[in-house]
Amino acid sequence: MTMVNAYDGSADSLDPADQALIARRQQALGPAYRLFYDQPLHPVRGEGVWLWDKGGRRYLDAYNNVVSVGHCHPHVTQAIAAQAGLLNTHTRYLHEGPVEYAERLLATMPDALGHVMFTCTGSEANDLALRIVRTGTGRQGIIVTRLAYHGVTEAVSELSPSLGDYVPRGARVHTIDAPDGGPDQGARLAADLTTAIAEMRRDGIEPAAFICDTVFSSDGLYPDPAGFLQPAVDLIRAEGGIFIADEVQPGFARTGDAFWGFQRHGVVPDMVTMGKPMGNGFPVSGVAMRPELVADFGTNARYFNTFGGNPVACAAGMAVLDVIEAEGLQENSRTVGAYLKEGLQDLGTRHAGIGDVRGAGLFVAVDCTRDGAPDAALARHVVNHMRRNGVLISATGPGANILKIRPPLVMARGEAQLLIDAIAAAMDAG
Numbered sequence: 001m002t003m004v005n006a007y008d009g010s011a012d013s014l015d016p017a018d019q020a021l022i023a024r025r026q027q028a029l030g031p032a033y034r035l036f037y038d039q040p041l042h043p044v045r046g047e048g049v050w051l052w053d054k055g056g057r058r059y060l061d062a063y064n065n066v067v068s069v070g071h072c073h074p075h076v077t078q079a080i081a082a083q084a085g086l087l088n089t090h091t092r093y094l095h096e097g098p099v100e101y102a103e104r105l106l107a108t109m110p111d112a113l114g115h116v117m118f119t120c121t122g123s124e125a126n127d128l129a130l131r132i133v134r135t136g137t138g139r140q141g142i143i144v145t146r147l148a149y150h151g152v153t154e155a156v157s158e159l160s161p162s163l164g165d166y167v168p169r170g171a172r173v174h175t176i177d178a179p180d181g182g183p184d185q186g187a188r189l190a191a192d193l194t195t196a197i198a199e200m201r202r203d204g205i206e207p208a209a210f211i212c213d214t215v216f217s218s219d220g221l222y223p224d225p226a227g228f229l230q231p232a233v234d235l236i237r238a239e240g241g242i243f244i245a246d247e248v249q250p251g252f253a254r255t256g257d258a259f260w261g262f263q264r265h266g267v268v269p270d271m272v273t274m275g276k277p278m279g280n281g282f283p284v285s286g287v288a289m290r291p292e293l294v295a296d297f298g299t300n301a302r303y304f305n306t307f308g309g310n311p312v313a314c315a316a317g318m319a320v321l322d323v324i325e326a327e328g329l330q331e332n333s334r335t336v337g338a339y340l341k342e343g344l345q346d347l348g349t350r351h352a353g354i355g356d357v358r359g360a361g362l363f364v365a366v367d368c369t370r371d372g373a374p375d376a377a378l379a380r381h382v383v384n385h386m387r388r389n390g391v392l393i394s395a396t397g398p399g400a401n402i403l404k405i406r407p408p409l410v411m412a413r414g415e416a417q418l419l420i421d422a423i424a425a426a427m428d429a430g
Contacts, residue, residue, distance in 0.1 A: 018042055036394070038384045046071025049411050051392070060391045062407040062419050065363075068252055068277030069323040070410040076280045079319035080312055088312045091118070092304065097314035104321060106288060108259050110268045114291040118284065118309030122248035122275025123151025125285040126211070128303075129244055129271050130155055132289065135297045139208035139241070141200045143193060145178040147398050149218040150211060150246055159211065162218045171203045178219030179228065181358060186228035190235045197239055209271075210236040211244035214261030215254075220397035221358060221365035221404070223255065229265040242270035242293070248285075249363070252277045253324050253409060256334030256361025264360065279316035280323075283307070329409040333361035336416050340364055340405070343420040351427045353378050362411060365396075366403040366423070374399025378430055385426035391419055 014022070022040065025033070041059070043051040048070040051059045061071070069076065083097070091098055102116045119125045134140060142159060144150065150159040157163055158173045169175075176192040179185040197207045210232060215223040233243045250261025251274055258264045262272070270293060275285035286309075297303075307313070324330060341359045344366055348354035353375065355367035368379040379395045382403060386393060396404045405419070 014039065037387045039388065041387065041392070048073075049408050049415055058390065059387075060407075060415060060418055060422075062391060062393050062405050062411070064392075064408060065249060065254065065406045066276045067281050068254070068409050069280050069320055069327070069329060070408045071281075073280060073319075073323055073410075075323055076282075076316055076319040079315045080282055083312045083315035086311075088310055090304075090306050091309045095311055097311040097318075098309040101309075101314040101317050104318065105286070108321075109272065109288055112268050112290055113272060113288045115294055116286050116288040117294070117303060118286045118313070119275075119305055120283045120285060120307050120313075121151070122246075122273065122285050123153050123156055124305075124308070125248075125273040125275055125287050126150045126156045126159070126244075126246065127153045129211075129273050129287050129289075130159075130209075131301075132287070132294055132297045133209050133242060133244070133271070135301060136293050136295075137206075137208045137241070139206040140172040141174070141197075141205040141207040141209075141241075142172065143174050143176060143196045143200075143207060143210045143236075145212055145216060145219050146175045147178060147219045148175075148211075148213065150213075171200070172205050174200055178216050179222040181222055181224065181356065183225070185222075185225075186231045189228065190231035193232050193235050197236075207236065207239055207241040209242045209244050211246055213246045213249055214265065215250040215360060215363060217249040217363070217404075218396055220367075220402045221363065223250075223261070223264065223360035223363070224358065226264045227266055229262070229267055233265075233267045233269075237270075243267070244271040244273060245269035246273050248273065248275040249406070250360075252320070253330035253333055254361055254363050254406075256330060256337050259330060261360075278320060279313060280320050282313060282316035284309075284313035284317050324409070327410070330361075332411075333409050336411055336413055337361040337364065339413050340411075340416040340419065343417065344423065347420060347424055347427070351424070353427055353430060359405075362407055362409055364405040366405070367397075368395075368401045368403065374401035376400040379403060381430050382423060382426040385429055386422045389422060389425065391422040393419075 042054050044054045045052045051061050144159045147162045149162045150156045158169050174196040176196050245262040262269050272288040278284045341364050344357045355369035357366050368375045379401045383395050394404045396402050
């Protein structure tokens, strides 16, 4: 995923202890890891939408969807601790945890999605989905959007162009343009999919699946107009493939007006992959699917995952669903998200550097522009100015100019206003 605010190696504004820790980190972890911000953050505690650094300074976290119901939510941490103190094992033993969690999770989805299989990360969920699809269809071709992110295993890194050109991508993976918010984007997306399928077939490859994040997060966040996915879903099925909805980022009430991102488009996916917010930071993920898709795979290949669906993971997942329901977080995402989006749109009328503002629920994108063109330098300035002043966001998109705002679902209206004010101050300082 594009991160325009990655640490560039300068330690000018860091205290000696953090400089030493960065040096140790680079020595121990190697060169592939990245740190956020020009001045990396060193948090030591979290609660709700807040993080505290080692010096006791508080930061409004408007980026971390992993802790979707808030940092260290007591109901979730207590559920994890209680089950960890009792039993943790794998799914080859009989246990109520994975069964009850699967039943409850499937109850949030269309009836056609009758099975769920558990994994540990979103990458692993997408990897398993690919295995099942390619085994069941006998086909290899996968179509993704041009800046998609679907994970980091060898198989799904092929489906993640946002990781960079160094990731090899063979003829069995084709990319198409992401939506851009235009009124005809449903027809355009289907037309681009038609072209990709034709190009695939010229190479002797049959399309197995079209997979997308249903709000197109890494492409720059394009959730509207609701319903535009339907023509592409109809097309891939007509051509003998299936539709996989990657709900790692839009799922679990994030969009406010629906529990799942695909529900905003009125479609029923053949498969749904999930991760990140499922356990509020505890590693749990999964794949829900039409039962017929996994029948042959289940008979001939079976499935085993040492940690996927373990009792502690399922306790975390159940607790997250408890909190979303008990605290009305889907409605909170809808109302506070609307307040945030409207406030940023109003801010855009006063700042030339703000272009389009779009979003769904508590997932909002702000284009930073100069004379109508993407302005990556402004986006980087805003992200780092906000970090220095106690508010955390990130940036994404093909032009590295799109502010990515994705706070925990417990954000209140007053905290949303703090976020709007921080963006205004950063724009004024730019």
